[in-house]
Amino acid sequence: MNARQSARRATRGRFHGGLSRQRLHAVLAAGCAAAFAAMLAGSAPLRAAEPAVPYVGATQGATDAALIARGAYLAKAADCAGCHTAAPAGGQPGKETQPAPFAGGLGMASPFGTIYSSNITPDPDNGIGRYTYGDFARALREGIAPGGKRLYPAMPFPSFAKINDDDMHALYAYFMHGVKPVAQPAPSTRLPFPFSQRWALLFWDWALVPRGQYVSQPGRDAQWNRGAYIVQSLGHCGACHTPRGPAYEERGYDGDAHLYLTGGTNDHWFAPNLTGDPGSGLGRVPAQDIAAFLRSGHGGGLVAFGSMVQVVEDSTQYLSDDDLAAVAAYLKSLPPREPAGLYDMRSRAAQQTMQALRTGDVERPGAGIFQSYCARCHQSDGLGVVQKYPRLAGNPAVLAPQTTSLVRLLVEGGASPHTESGPPSRKMPSFADKLTSEEMAQVLTFIRNTWGNAAPPVSTRDVTSARSAIHK
Ligand code: HEC
Ligand code: HEC
Ligand code: HEC
Numbered sequence: 001m002n003a004r005q006s007a008r009r010a011t012r013g014r015f016h017g018g019l020s021r022q023r024l025h026a027v028l029a030a031g032c033a034a035a036f037a038a039m040l041a042g043s044a045p046l047r048a049a050e051p052a053v054p055y056v057g058a059t060q061g062a063t064d065a066a067l068i069a070r071g072a073y074l075a076k077a078a079d080c081a082g083c084h085t086a087a088p089a090g091g092q093p094g095k096e097t098q099p100a101p102f103a104g105g106l107g108m109a110s111p112f113g114t115i116y117s118s119n120i121t122p123d124p125d126n127g128i129g130r131y132t133y134g135d136f137a138r139a140l141r142e143g144i145a146p147g148g149k150r151l152y153p154a155m156p157f158p159s160f161a162k163i164n165d166d167d168m169h170a171l172y173a174y175f176m177h178g179v180k181p182v183a184q185p186a187p188s189t190r191l192p193f194p195f196s197q198r199w200a201l202l203f204w205d206w207a208l209v210p211r212g213q214y215v216s217q218p219g220r221d222a223q224w225n226r227g228a229y230i231v232q233s234l235g236h237c238g239a240c241h242t243p244r245g246p247a248y249e250e251r252g253y254d255g256d257a258h259l260y261l262t263g264g265t266n267d268h269w270f271a272p273n274l275t276g277d278p279g280s281g282l283g284r285v286p287a288q289d290i291a292a293f294l295r296s297g298h299g300g301g302l303v304a305f306g307s308m309v310q311v312v313e314d315s316t317q318y319l320s321d322d323d324l325a326a327v328a329a330y331l332k333s334l335p336p337r338e339p340a341g342l343y344d345m346r347s348r349a350a351q352q353t354m355q356a357l358r359t360g361d362v363e364r365p366g367a368g369i370f371q372s373y374c375a376r377c378h379q380s381d382g383l384g385v386v387q388k389y390p391r392l393a394g395n396p397a398v399l400a401p402q403t404t405s406l407v408r409l410l411v412e413g414g415a416s417p418h419t420e421s422g423p424p425s426r427k428m429p430s431f432a433d434k435l436t437s438e439e440m441a442q443v444l445t446f447i448r449n450t451w452g453n454a455a456p457p458v459s460t461r462d463v464t465s466a467r468s469a470i471h472k
Helices: 003-010 021-040 062-077 080-084 133-142 165-177 198-208 222-232 287-296 307-314 321-333 348-359 367-378 404-412 437-447 460-469
Strands: 107-110 113-116 264-266 269-271
Touching: 062 080, 062 165, 080 307, 133 165, 222 321, 269 307, 269 404, 287 307, 287 321, 367 437, 404 437, 404 460, 437 460
Parallel strands: none
Antiparallel strands: 107 113, 264 269
16 A cells, blocks of 8 residues: 555545444344343353364465465455555655554544454454464454454454355465564544444344355356455455445345345445446446456546545455456346436437537536536546546446435545556546535536436535535
8 A cells, every 4th residue: 555545545434334323223222132132031142162273274385475475365355454554644645654554543433433443463462463263264254353352344244254265264374474563552442332332243243244155156157256256255345335224234245135236325425336227337337347447447437436446446456357357247247226327328318418518508507517617627528538537428426326426526526546557546626615515416417417317416405415414
């Protein structure tokens, strides 16, 4: 991770799910009720500690180096560093002290307090140096740290449950032997009562967390299975792209669930539908453009923004060509679900607006704002500039049913991902000082209904409520 990337991190909350107070109350209330019932029934819900399985994989020699290297790759695929590395502290932008990788302490904002990620370097006192392989696998798959400490689901263990044994061994070898120990405690998470009651998460885990490793689907080829495995386990794509239920659980962890990967809002960013919906999903995006998008943040005229920028920078840009092709092939196999928005570049309306924009003769509200403030980068024809500025015509994120991301991007501005193989990062300016909320609503309504795009209008109220949620 470079300085620029980690500077960006400082400004971004990373709590998956925007877990609301109300929702966590529901989680804990359900947990307390179940605990009480269990006590009455005289059963002991806590599992007895499993005997620790001694780790025998990593001793010496060439196989070790290979195993550790594979673990390092898998840690990228799972973005462990993205959550387990603190934000840079002090100094001017670009001159901050760089925090040690994996030493934890990244604060994830939640409405009831900040959850800090743990130090997962092999330091025996402050990190996970004393973990056996069994401890490690259990923390990742079940969200239970040694001593029975239940982890908050800000750690995506419901997805990591599917990681297979070979990969778990490689990850363990990497964390024990490939990561530098850092003797520095991560700040401890102190949430107010009742959120401090970690034990109550037991019932959440028991009721809502899938069990069992990924099982290959016999009717599918090896590439499909590889893609499904990465998306569902290590990549934890559903943590953002699947909507959440009333107890903050993801509404499904694989394609058998209707709502799996149909879009979710986390930290006020809407992660769009990744199924084959031709409007706001990936239906019109060819597999090779999806792979390019994950490699470089640019593909088929789309540019990663919001919380996807960090995913590309920290994680997907490092995946092998084969793995990216597998991920894309798997996503392309998902049938269209929860369709929203339409795009028809040949529609009469599309032709008319094209013509009107060309002659400057547009009277719709928002058109003038677009021409003055946006067209210089996104172009009058809405097609953007390849490898620089995204197209807005037919862009699934523009057609999405949830417009929080669009509002947030206009208010805060953004910068495209900075990757090893992609074009240089470009900025989208903030319009907080230039446009009123009403004007933002107008220009967003305009881009959602021009060039053949068709999606519900954005109201001034939509803009003001999104702005008050992000306090901007
Ligand atoms: C989306 C953010 C996120 C990602 C990705 C993530 N973690 Fe975590 N992890 C957390 C948070 C937050 C905690 C602390 C949870 C708590 O305090 O309940 C945590 C806790 C842990 C713990 C428990 C440590 C302890 O004893 O307290 C381990 C081990 C761990 N993570 C390992 C990993 C590994 C290995 C990866 C990559 C395969 C990973 N994590 C990826 C957020 C994340
Ligand atoms: C931290 C949350 C988060 C995670 C984890 C995440 N995404 Fe995203 N993703 C987003 C957001 C927000 C967007 C919308 C912004 C954009 O289009 O770049 C997005 C956009 C995308 C897009 C472009 C969709 C479009 O219609 O424009 C693709 C493809 C994608 N993500 C794939 C993935 C895959 C594959 C994974 C898992 C390896 C993943 N994402 C994990 C938040 C996330
Ligand atoms: C100086 C060039 C520039 C201007 C002016 C500009 N944008 Fe952008 N826009 C960008 C860049 C660069 C991105 C990618 C941002 C990112 O990755 O965070 C972007 C992204 C977007 C996206 C998300 C689409 C995607 O696939 O990434 C939308 C929607 C958008 N801009 C709308 C607008 C609107 C509306 C205006 C005018 C009010 C505007 N932009 C003005 C450069 C610009």
